[in-house]
Amino acid sequence: MNDVLTDEVLGGLPGVTDWQLVRGGGRDSLLVAGPSPGPRPPADAGRADADAAGRAADAGDASVRGTDPAPLAALMRQLDEAALLTMARVLDRTRLFRDAGRPHTDEILAALAVAPRHAWIVRRWLSTLTAEDRLRPAAATGRHHRLTAPDRRDHARALRDLEGACAGLGYPASMTRFFRAAAERLPLLLQDRTSLHEVLFPDGETDTAQGNYRDSVPSRWANHAAAALLAAEAGRRSERGPLRVLEAGAGVGGTTTAVLEALGDTPVDYLFTDVSPFFLRAAKEAFGDRPGVRYALFDIQADPHGQGLEPGSRDVVLAANVLHNARHAGRCLADLRELLAPDGLLVMIESCREHYQALTSMYLLMSPGPDEEGWFTDLRAGQDRVFLTAEEWTRQLDAAGFDPLPVLPHEAHPLAAAAGQRVIAGRVRAHGARPDPGRVRAALADRLPPSPGPPRVHSVDEIIHPTIPTGEPR
Incomplete structure (x- = not known):
């Protein structure tokens, strides 16, 4: 397919003024956009959605009532500080920085015997320690020097102090044990000689992951705010039969619990999905007696239609802490928009700031697979990062054909600054002139050989092209 989808073939498609070929996901995808529509009119449901967002924020606040938000930023910084000391200690133990050493990034990776798929994490350590003034880069050489390394006692003390920080943030004791074991x-872990899954899910238990995605103060706030948005959507559609929900990447069901509680006895067709059968089995035990809840495998990287999901078949798509894994955010959002009814709602929970603690733990779950040829091909291409900012997600929603709702919590909220966990939602845009995917597919069929056939075609409002950075050598 790659050698036949040339610029000549893709140029001049009917109604298309901009396009982007996205490879991977089992089948190449083509994003197409037409002429810029200019200023867009306000969404018909804009006021109602803004009111629903306000009530959702109130629900988030109510879920953490009794928790003083003032210390949260300092507690998050304590977790970050322990991670910074862990990074520096691991690097120092290579002995490359001693005696005024100035190792190159490649030498550091070799000394640590880092599996190629995790190399980005160590590169992220180097840039993070530099930003924190604990490491100096040698300009334009890819070398580093003057590492500020902790002694063994300081590092051990920081790991011991994690218990108080985790407790203050609402994490269970198992989360402290997880952070220490990962460190x-x-x-x-960097060498792939052991798996973080074994640390996060000891003996198949999900308590630690639930503590992260359900019980912590930031997660509790976001889960209840998202749940309130779905409850408002159920009220808005009360005379249209059951609320048809697809929860993508539902994992341990931390958000599911809050959503089903908020929906109460509302009739639902709730499809709980994940890429792993492990989570489906656990979910069936937890929610199996809830009427209207079904379970299925679903991979956000692959064609939803090939996984049994029909266009326009969902009223709501819920995606909590999963869409950052999409190798191309624009394609994934286009896929999800096409699954939604014409005025459907997408509700996401996403971390919109980097936590250093994740760089020494959870990030290992986000590395590309051992057999994965590429990684992110969207605006994150070549940047060694996973998470998008709230502003980037809002722009992605707008480009994919959603009218974004207000991001929650608002910027001035203590949790927004401390945790960076945000609820980001968008309603399928009813207006706007996009290229007709059928006409585009027909034109491609005339230009391409019968096999392997044309790519998937997604019509969007705007193409966000990646800008590959040309920074310092690694």
Whole structure:
């Protein structure tokens, strides 16, 4: 397919003024956009959605009532500080920085015997320690020097102090044990000689992950705010039969619990999905007696239609802490928009700032697979990063054909600054002139050989092209 989809073939398609070929996901995809529509009129439901967002924020606040938000930023910084000391200690133990050493990034990766798929994490350590003034880069050489390394006692004390920070943030004791175990096994984890899944899910238990995605103060706030948006949507559609929900990447069901509680006895066709059968089995035990809840495998990277999901078949798509894994955010959002009814709602929960603690733990779950040829091909291409900012997500929604709702919590809220966990939602845009996907497919069929056939075609409002950085050598 790659050698036949040339600029000549893709140029001049009917109604198309901009396009982007996105590879991967089992089948190439083509995003197409027409002429810029200019200023867009306000969404018909804009006021109602803004009111629903306000009530959702109130629900988030109510879920953490009794928790003083003032110390949260300092507690998050304490977790970050422990991670910074862990990064520096692992790097120092290579001995490359001693005696005024100035190792190159490649030498550091080799000394740590880092599996190629995790190399981006160590590169992120280097840039993070530099930003924190604990490492100096040698300009334009890809070398580093003057590492500020902790001694063993300081590092051990920081790991002991994690217990108080985790408790203050609402994490269970198992989360403290997880952070410590990840720090202790970090060299082996980077080498793929052991798996973070074994640390996060010891003996198949999900308590630690639930503590992260359900019980912590930031997650509790976001889950209840998102749940309130779905409850408002159910009220808005009360005379249209059951609320048809697809929860993508539902994992341990931390958000599901809050959503089903908020929906109460509302009739639902709730499809709980994940890429792993492990989570489906656990969900069936937790929610199996709830009427209207079904379970299925679903991969956000692959064609939804090939996974049994029909266009326009969902009223709501809920995606909590999963869409950052999409290798191309624009294609994924276009896929999800096409699954939604004409005025459907997408509700996301996403971390919109980087937590250093994740760089020594959870990020290992986000590395490309051992057999994955590429990684992110959207605006994150070549940047060694996973998470988008709230502003980037809002622009992605707008480009994909959604009218974005207000991001929650608002910027001035203590949790927005401390945790960066945000609820980001968008309603399928009813207006706007996009290229006709059928006409585009027909034109491609005339230009391409019968096999392997044309790519998937997604009509969007705007193409966001990646800008590959040309920064310092690695």
